[in-house]
Amino acid sequence: MSRSCLAVILAAGDSTRMKSSMSKVLHPIAGRPMIAHVMAAVAEAGMTDAALVVGRDAEAVAKAGSVAGVSVEAFLQKERLGTGHAVLAAREAIARGYDDVLVTYGDVPLVTAAPFAAARERLAQGADIVVIGFHTDKPTGYGRLLVENGELIAIREEKDATEEERRITWCNSGLMAIDGRKALALLEKIGNDNAKGEYYLPDLVEIARAAGGKVVAVDAPETEVAGCNNRAELAFLERLWQERRRHELMVSGVTMIAPETVFLSYDTEIDQDALIEPNVVFGPGVKVEGGAVIHAFSHLEGARVSAGATVGPFARLRPGADLAPQSKVGNFCEVKNGRIGEGAKVNHLTYIGDAVVGAHSNIGAGTITCNYDGVNKHETHIGANAFIGSNSSLVAPVSIGDGAYVASGSIITDNVPADALALGRARQEIKPDRAKSIRERALAIKAAKKAGK
Template sequence: MSKSRDFAAVILAAGKGTRLKSGLHKVLHNIAGRPIIEHLMASVEELSPARTIVIVGDEREQVIGQLGERAECVVQEPQLGTGHAVAQAKEALAGFDGDVVMLLGDAPFIKSSTMNDMLTRLRAADAPAVVVLGFEPDDALQYGRVITHRDMTIEKMVEFKDANEAERACRLCNSGLMAARAEVLFDLLERVDNDNAQGEYYLPDIVNVAVKDGRTCAAVVTDRPHEVVGINSRKELAAAERQWQDLKREEALENGVTLKAPETVFFSYDTDLAPDVTVEPNVVFAPGVKVESGTRIRAFSHLEGAHVGEDCEVGPYARLRPGAVMEKGSKVGNFVEMKKATLGEGAKANHLTYLGDATVGAGANIGAGTITCNYDGYFKYQTKIGERAFIGSNSSLIAPVEIGADAIVAAGSAVSRDVAAGELRMVRAEQLVKPGWADRFHDTMKKKKASEKKG
């Protein structure tokens, strides 16, 4: 991006979001495991703005709490339209002589490259006062229209409700995203009136004011309409999630990942899959997952905050929780759960096992039904299992406990003390046999039941 001028980002996030019918602020609803506004903030931050100002209003405490010190939050009260919202940044930007990019907090998918295109056009030789990001959707619906000359300078901006039939026939729509020179922006805003169908101060009217002054304004057109999708309802939120997932699936396939049934795999914003990873149907990647090459994630598995090494196998029906690490060639099978646990190279936990707060050495084998008992109701404790150790089925390892290398824990054991390397540990109650007891029990109970029925 050109460094000739600094720029400030002004993000509009004061809307009530009433159509979502939620106590959670509109821009804090999640897409791909990340709040809507955080998608936008990530794109903005790629361009290193000199200032980031977020216009807040209803339920502002939630937005301020989410953003912390990464943005300056300015209150719009009352809320009288998008032009009025941007005008609230005037005091915060006093003395700023760069450019201003105006963004919508509920339109999260704008790319940094598109913002850069807007700034580049703003800094062109003809020095437009305002640049508008336009797009051509399949269905123009009730979007405002951008009426342009052939050279893509703007003749007029008009809201759909105020447009005539000829203007509504124009397919170039206003995304609501704009860039302007700071030295003229607030002067233009002061001259915008609310003489329109909604009685609001429309931000696009700054273009009309500038054009009336004889200033040049220009349109930049994105060929990716999904970038400017706004989210105002649960239906639109679901559609945005679906759109994001479809794009992520395409990206994964292009990068060499095999998806057996792409439409059933769900990614998070930061999912990192290497080439030659295979993902079977109905897999969910929550935030914080990295999977190395050659690994297979089998059907109906759920991964979150996990790092899976090369040539591993996960699932089916496995759950990897935050802090799970699988080293090269390790394996977890059906109904295995890991949390804050490391499975060493080539180690296996094939089925029906819980490994929490544990370290499992290379080549160890964890039998079916084994659990690490890591919690006493107050604190968590560590279990350490040495290399090549063999843990028999249905064993309980009561932490803190350490199992040495090459040790064997017999099936059905409840181990509460350390097991030395190479040792066999068997912790079982002595079997008690009472001949004929079961037959007598059944006879007694049958007689009792028959007696109750007669009564």
């Protein structure tokens, strides 16, 4: 749309029911604060500017709600006098004049751009107010949308509804769109003549109609507009988000053997023909290319797994892990800030940190890149077609040349030239019958201690 659009996001709640030391909207869904999910949705719907109405943790909420390319301004709500009062905390932004004003809450992390886009379309067609509603088979407690001849005539709260009205299953989500040219004048007409003395946003419906304006409603899936008030609801929304994203990925060509056991992050990318086995967790910043296999019980964060590569089972990829095509990181291995070359194998019980492993090299079991000296991190470079024997320690900074061979059990502190053999271990010695004498001495000591008791 070419129309300008301001989104007013209400995020000033005190987290009382959440029982939390931080603002409710900062709690994450899929590794991302709830407020960030909401901001992404309104941005996709064409928001050009945003007004965050904040309370506690104002700076943190504003930071979490930042969107690239969108002007985001925070407005502090000092008093809690209802939703209408909350929206007017952003009076300064609304007064600047926009074609459309969207109003949403910061704790509806499953919302998508679709209902906002539909609401904006109705504004463009001449509506003054567009309420976003949802259908539910459990309407108790929600305001009902009363519609006549295609127009919304009122939002009836349950305590005021007749028996017939209570049977209505189309309910108010609290989200709406307002004609920006009329928004401020309409909002300022909301009164507080009610039991709580508060200013309620749903009153806009009858205020706009009384002024001769057109009010309509658009529909959204119930799950999209579900809010979050406590930890149980947070877990429920997480489950819904995960189910939705898993379904999207599987429909796009990703295989998940037991999808209910796979947990994704908000930005997880998995390409067609990738295979994800059970009990895999994706943290932020993971890209898995087509044909890759993530075996069971693996944890990935900030990593790239290229086409045909395999991970796990029981592997951990930390930020900066980059696996080239056809490479392998096997069971009980950890890679952090490490590049594993094409066809290279890091099969089992190994730590690769701050390192580069060349193409087609083999890293034996129990190998460690000793990258940290207690103060600074150092790099290890392993060339192509190198062989690192089991139980080797590569003390960084160190370089292993192409085709080099490191003998098992070695501690490598100096660079190894290409095609060289490096042995960094003490020469084996045999002491005949020494084990027997050691054992007899130990048994004698034990017997003396027992006699002394």
